[in-house]
Amino acid sequence: MALHCKPDIQYIKIEDTPSPEPSVVQFAAAPLIPDIPLQRNDVPEAFTPAAAAVAVTAIVDAVPAIDPRDPECFLKRCAGFNKKTKLRCNSVIGKKSEQNCHPTFLPTCRAHRDQQSFAGWCQYQRANGERCGRLFRWTPPYFELCWEHQGHPDTPCYFMKLPLELRHEVFRYLLPDHPIGSTTAPLHKAENMQLQAPHATLVPSVPHVVQFPSKPEKRSWQRPKYSGAFPMPLLSLYLVSRQFHQEVKDLLFSIVPFTIDVRKDGTFMCGRRLLEPRRADGSSHFLMDEADEAKQRFLKYFDWSAVKHYVVDILVENGANGGHSTWDEEVELYDIRDYISVVVSGVLAKSRNLCKLYVRLCLANFPWTHEQTLANTKLIVGPFESLRNVRQPQIQSIYMGIPIHNSMLQVQRSRACSGSFAPICSVPPLPTQIPILVPGMPDFDTYASAWSRWISSPSTTALVPKAPIRSMFTAFKDFYSELSSYVPEVTYIAGRRAFLHRARVAREQENVEAFRELRNEAIAYWSAYLDREERKKNAMDAKMGRMLDMDVYPSHEWEESSSASNNNSNNSKRSIQLP
Ligand SMILES: [Zn+2]
Ligand SMILES: [Zn+2]
């Protein structure tokens, strides 16, 4: 009996849909060979769905009274396989097994009792609400769907039928198990484990670009150890559906903290440098590049309001040790304090529901007394004090020490990952081996608890209102930068005597008197400049007058006729154009 095999396929099997492997292969291959005549002299033997389709047609042709709910006759014939031929046994089964119409396993003859195949009743629901109900050989944990309905777009999503708590349990396997920070370079990660990378000395000339291995290691089915690199596995979850995206995001933000690293070379989050050191006038040391665009996208699209937990790691370094003659301790402390102010107003205050805020500070190699250390700690973490409504703010211990590989590294992302290829920044983890201020020290405890109390106190706004001196500072800075283009000397004053530094110190201490004094000093520079220019103008006026007066010859005729005002005094007036 020759027949044509042409399974009725209205849709294309989607790759990666949850279906058993052999079926996928067979089912996908079947439409490619639609008109191959098949020789079938007896009942079907093969167990693949494509063959089953053939079998269905064969039986429909042969026996008109076929049960549409059991087209492969699993209830009437043995589902086992002949060990030699690998074909289905198909022996007619006695009445006994037929009585059980809902067996767990497909019935077999006595010889194949040991072969257990799950009996599946296709759960596909038609538009009219009726289930397909077709009996088939089921391979759990794949969906209980017959070959016709596997990968069908209308099939129910069993995962979504789980309670949300169970879905969360599943998601947790793909979420990072420690804070999301900016420590991604192998050199920096090794530091996390307090190990010195052995190859560190091999690449001293090109330390600023670290290449990720191009091929990721094979993942086992155990919980993967999240490596801290981007992209992370959870990003794939985001792509499943809008509901997945929402649920995964909610879970991520409610359990995983984000680390913000504040260092002399900038402020880092998720491998992006959010803030960078700038010149006193606010201009950048760097050109706009690929990483900047990636940063702009991050700033624009990251859901700042959804973050619930932050860890802020602050590293203050002593530049005097490095032999920088221009380095100034006070300037450095205020630079870091400025970063903190921006982190507070630009990042932390944007969180709708900030729960945990952990602040850790490492003061690298300063010869300070206990009192100085505490005073400078207060100076640095002061800007947090304007935050409100944070449920669990905490200054953890203050440490000393410096990371072994302390420079920021750029990590090139593998081309295999989706999204931006812009390199990401990696910074070393904060050294926390040597605590210098710890809970239990009375003065530290007093400050830390007051700090927490202020920040956790309820308020209608996330930040206490800005002091007017901040706007005064902005206007001063504007005036100063214009002034510096006329009077460059003002910029020659460097370090802690510099105008902008003193202005911000006055601002941070809300010292109006000092601020006004400074303002008057700047105005004095401007007045002196105007005086100088006035003297120049007068001197030039006098010289010009004398020059014109020396001309005692009569004027040319054409000049006389062209202008009535062609006389010496007018000429001298017209040509004076001072700024
Ligand atoms: Zn039944
Ligand atoms: Zn059998």
Ligand SMILES: [Zn+2]
């Ligand atoms: Zn079905």
